Amino acid sequence: MKILSKTRLENVFNKLNETAEVFVPMQRGEQSGFYPWQTFAAGSDKLWLEALNVYLPPKNVVFPQTERMYNIKQEGQDVKIDETYEDSKSRVIFGARACDVKGITCMDDVFLTRGYEDSFYKARRQATTIIANACYAPGIACFCSAMGVKYVDPEGADIIIRDIGDGYVWETITEKGEMLTARIADLLEEREVTLPEPKPFQQDVNYDGVAEKLKGMFEHPLWDKLSQTCQNCGICTYVCPSCYCFDIQVKMYGNEGYRFRCWDSCMYEEYTREAGGGNPRPASKERFRNRFLHKLEFFKERYGHPLCTGCGRCTVVCPAGISIVKIIDAVKEADTDA
C-alpha cells in the first residue's frame, strides 16, 4: 500500500503548489472552508483535514461565487465580445469528503450533460484534480449514505486517501490521479496497514420512495406548515455542495464592460421575478417547496439521483432550525389519500 505520512503533508502541498493551486480544508478565524495552500498563515490558520465538513464546501473551486465570463464593447447598436475567461489553470482539491465530491459530480450532470456543455465550468473542471478523504466516522448531521453516497469509497474522485492515524493510505483511481501521484511519488512510502472499520451513522434517514411520493404532493398542505418559519435567507443554498443556481450580470464603464455570473438562490423573491413584474414563486412557501422538490424529486427524475448529498450543512446553519431530514420524514409520514 502507498502511504502518505502526515509529517509529509506540507511537502506534498508545496510540491503540488509548484504547478497547481492547491485547495485544502482550513479553519480561518470564525470561518472554515477550502482555501488555497499558498494563503495558509501558520500562526492563525489551522489545517483541518480531520473535519468531516468544513463550513463551506469546495464547489467554488469549479464554480466560483463570482466569475467574469467575457469582456464586451458596445459599438453603436452592436455589442462585441472581446475576450472570454475560460479558466483552465490547474487546481487540486485536497481532502474533500464524499458528499462534497458528489456535489461536484451533480454539477457535472448539470453543466456537462444532456446536450449542453458550459464552457466556463468545463475549463475549470477538466483542470481540477480531486483527492477525496474517505469517512470512517460519520458526524452528527451526516446522512450521505441514505442519499446514495459511498462515504468510504467516494465516487468521482481521482485519488482517495484514508486516515490511518499517522498517515493516509493513498489510492490512485484515475489517469488524472496517476499524473498527480507521479509528481509526489518520492514522498510516499510502501507499507501494509489495516484499514479502520467504518462507524455507523448517528441518525436514521430513509429516503426510499420519497421522490416517487412527492410526485403527488405539489399542493399538499404540508408545505404551508413546513415553510412557516423559513426566513428565505438563502444560507442553506450557499453552503450546499450541490446547489448551482446563478445569475448573469453586466458591469459597464462607458461603452466597455464585462459580463459575470455569481451564485444566486432560489430562496430569493427576485430569483424568479420576471421582466413584466410577474413571479411564479412570489411567497416563501412556493420558494421553499421548489427547493425541496428540486432536491428530492425533480433532480432525481432527470438525472437518476437526488440533488442532496446528505452533508447536513443546511440543517446545521439554518437560523430557523429547518432540516431536510425532518422534511424527508414528514413526506414519508404524510397522508396523501385526502
Ligand code: SF4
Ligand atoms: S437557511 Fe433556513 S431560513 Fe434560511 S432560506 Fe434556508 S430553510 Fe429558509
Ligand code: SF4
Ligand atoms: S441540501 Fe443540505 S444536506 Fe443536502 S447536500 Fe445540500 S446542504 Fe447538504
